[in-house]
Amino acid sequence: MSGSGGKPGRGPERAGGYVFVAPVLVLTLVFSVVPLLYVLRRSLYVGNVFDLDLRFAGLDNYREVLTGDGGPALLNTAVYTVGFVLVSMLLGMGVALLLDVRLPGLAQVRAFFIIPVVVPAVATALIWFTLFQPNSGLFNRVLGGVGLPQVSLDDQHTAMLAVIAFGAWQFFGEVVILYLAALKGLPGDVLEAAEVDGAGAWQRLRYIRLPLLRQQTALIAVVATLTGLQAFTQIKVLTNGGPQGATRTALYYVYEQGFNLGAGGSSGRADAMAMILFVVSLVVTLVQLAIIGRAAR
Amino acid sequence: MRMSVPAKVAVYALVVVSVLVVMFPLIWMVLSAFKTNGEIVDPDAPLVPSSWQWSNLATAWHAAPFGRFFLNTALFSVVTTVGQVATGMLAGYAFAMFDFPGKRVLFYLVLSGLMIPFTVVLLPVVDLLAHLHWVDTYQGLIVPNLASALGAFLFRQFFLTAPAELGEAARIDGAGVWRVFWSVYRPLATPMVASFTIIAFLQNWNNFLFPLIVTNSQRLMMVSQGLTVFQAQVNKVSYNVLMAGSLISVVPILVVAMIAQRRIVDGLALGAVK
Numbered sequence: 001m002s003g004s005g006g007k008p009g010r011g012p013e014r015a016g017g018y019v020f021v022a023p024v025l026v027l028t029l030v031f032s033v034v035p036l037l038y039v040l041r042r043s044l045y046v047g048n049v050f051d052l053d054l055r056f057a058g059l060d061n062y063r064e065v066l067t068g069d070g071g072p073a074l075l076n077t078a079v080y081t082v083g084f085v086l087v088s089m090l091l092g093m094g095v096a097l098l099l100d101v102r103l104p105g106l107a108q109v110r111a112f113f114i115i116p117v118v119v120p121a122v123a124t125a126l127i128w129f130t131l132f133q134p135n136s137g138l139f140n141r142v143l144g145g146v147g148l149p150q151v152s153l154d155d156q157h158t159a160m161l162a163v164i165a166f167g168a169w170q171f172f173g174e175v176v177i178l179y180l181a182a183l184k185g186l187p188g189d190v191l192e193a194a195e196v197d198g199a200g201a202w203q204r205l206r207y208i209r210l211p212l213l214r215q216q217t218a219l220i221a222v223v224a225t226l227t228g229l230q231a232f233t234q235i236k237v238l239t240n241g242g243p244q245g246a247t248r249t250a251l252y253y254v255y256e257q258g259f260n261l262g263a264g265g266s267s268g269r270a271d272a273m274a275m276i277l278f279v280v281s282l283v284v285t286l287v288q289l290a291i292i293g294r295a296a297r
Numbered sequence: 298m299r300m301s302v303p304a305k306v307a308v309y310a311l312v313v314v315s316v317l318v319v320m321f322p323l324i325w326m327v328l329s330a331f332k333t334n335g336e337i338v339d340p341d342a343p344l345v346p347s348s349w350q351w352s353n354l355a356t357a358w359h360a361a362p363f364g365r366f367f368l369n370t371a372l373f374s375v376v377t378t379v380g381q382v383a384t385g386m387l388a389g390y391a392f393a394m395f396d397f398p399g400k401r402v403l404f405y406l407v408l409s410g411l412m413i414p415f416t417v418v419l420l421p422v423v424d425l426l427a428h429l430h431w432v433d434t435y436q437g438l439i440v441p442n443l444a445s446a447l448g449a450f451l452f453r454q455f456f457l458t459a460p461a462e463l464g465e466a467a468r469i470d471g472a473g474v475w476r477v478f479w480s481v482y483r484p485l486a487t488p489m490v491a492s493f494t495i496i497a498f499l500q501n502w503n504n505f506l507f508p509l510i511v512t513n514s515q516r517l518m519m520v521s522q523g524l525t526v527f528q529a530q531v532n533k534v535s536y537n538v539l540m541a542g543s544l545i546s547v548v549p550i551l552v553v554a555m556i557a558q559r560r561i562v563d564g565l566a567l568g569a570v571k
Contacts, residue, residue: 013395016474020391021403023384027444028410035418035425042421095315101308103300111558112316115323118554118561120503122521123543126528127322130329130536135340138325144340173319174565181566201304230416233505237525251416258420259510270420278417285412 036278043271061272065253070273072245073253080164080249081228087168088224092175093217097205099176100183110180113173121170125237128166129153132238156246159239163247166234171227175220182216183209215291222288229281250277323547329540330354337536350537357541360531362515366523367549372435373508373519374501377442381497382490385448390478392449393456394464404453410446416506423510433512442501448493451567455489456482488563495557496564502550520546 046057064070095113099106116124131137132153140150151158186209194204210217232251235241241248241256248256250273258270300308325344329337330353332346357363391397392404415422422441423432431437463485464477472480505521512518515526524546531538554561 012474014397017391017395017397017400020387020395020478021407021449024388024407024410024444024446024449025403027384027441028407028446030425031422031441031444032410032413032415032418032446033406035421036413038421038424039418091315091318098308098311098315101300103305103308106308106312109312109316110562111555112319114554114558114561114565115551116319117565118499118503119547119550120505120521120524122505122524123546124322126524126539126543127326130337130540131322131325133338133536136338138321138344141340169319169322177562177565226414230414232416233521236505236509237528254416254419255506255510267420274417274420278413281414281417282412 039271039274039278042267043275046266046268057268061266061268062276064266065269065272065276068269069245069248070250070253070269070276073248073250073273074276076160076246076248077229077250079160080167080231080247081225083160083164084167084171084228084231085221085224087164088172088175089217089221091168092172092220093179095172096176096179096183099180110176113176115173116170117173121233122237124170125166125234128162128169128234129238132162153239154243156243159243159246163231163234163238166238167228167231170234171224175224178220178223179213179216182213182220185216186212215294218291219288222284222291225284226281226288229277229284326540326543326547329537330544331541332537334535334537353537353541354545357527357531357538357545360538361523361527361542363520363523363542363545365515366518366520366546369517370502370519373438373442373504374498376439377501378494378498380439380443381445381448381501382494384444385493386452386483386486386490387478388449389452389454390456390482392453393459394461394482407446407449411450419506419510426511431511433514433517435517437511438508438517442504442507445497448497451493452486452489455486459485491560492564492567495560496567499550499553499561499564 043061044056044058045054046060066074099110131139132151134140134150134152135144140152143150151162153159153162190212191204191208194208199208230251231249232255235247235249235252236255239247241252254270254273254277257265257273258267259265328345331349331351332342332353333350336342336346388407392400392407426432426437426441429437431440459482463481467477467481503521504519508517508519509522509525512522515523518526524542527542528539531542
């Protein structure tokens, strides 16, 4: 962190330092750090819709969140995030291993997998909204064709499955790109030596490549987890958190409580849930920094 | 690696399957956008439209002010991306190259911005914008998005590896702080600028939650939020027009993605430090 050697903090450089960092610093303070302190403070108070008559309430908001709809919302977030991370990582790693094979044409195919990552998620979520339509949607045509029960966005038991499927489809291309970069970094001589020694493709994968990728896998899992915790678009477009709260995640709870104050929402509860979400994300980010720190050593 | 013919065939077959997995929703969108609504809701109708209904595109285009949505999205994305690149590069450069009292503390403050997801501070930021009377204005949309802590972090990492001698030489020749940055180090960072720009641009273009809570008039709406309004406006069962609208909204970014494919891949690879 200290400046690299031989760069004295001369007068103009000192002034330059403050001027150069000022825009990012001021905007970060005004739109991230200070608002976070507000969230923390307000999560400890209760008041009416317009924040008048605020009264200190200790952990009451947190208790209300956890005993009310917030508890199931946190559980939904956990279910969504675990499902999302598992499916997108397995798919992404599998496709990356395929595309890493040295055969003509495979390098060009990579471009397809970035499409869901870069086009507006609202548009692709609308597509999935029609894919899941009862009877006529493609998924339900296929499921019906092979005699399986339909997956519906209006069904409490299957809505979460649909939301996870969309999330994983939308994100796994990024996992592909991250794994391809990691695979490129593997030491070629080690793999060659193993091949010469007669290790088959499966053995090389199981005993050499996957262990070498462990750190990258952990890092990608962290990125995926942070993405999963922030899922919003598909829930807004596909289910609005329903049916009966079956897909209401922690973030969606914050959105509902915070922006439907007239309809029984409470900014205290929204802020308490936002703090919970912050602490969870912070823990995940600290894990990430620890991994990066270990990699740098 | 030498592979047997059956192994090669298996690899290609699996690749085709995985491309289908990623592409079928988009293919479904295009096919549905040109069907009659009767064909869409009929479970026994063939997947390909019997006659291509080009008028669906016109119907969708007129059902919502897409031209306005695109203009707003372009304005927002260009201004915020330029801001994020410029402020991020300046701060990253200063944190890497300069010594000044308090540098460490200030760096950790900026880094803390990286650890506070925007979604957590949603409510107080909107309250702040309301106090400023910035809700439902361009400045309310743009100003909070002008800086990127991630950008500052990435550019700092980049400039830490830049050779110090170049700047020393320029300084001996009489170049000031700004000249050294602008003429010596900024050009070095061009590849990094390109990768960060494309990723920031895509994120800004697709931003949904922030515009959703800060704007409510169609005059200011961006494509993503506009699509949800469009969804509510076209009768909920006009799936063909719904898909035509989705098609319209993904085309510009698909063109960008095709042109900037390599840069996007490089930029996404930066994402591991996000």
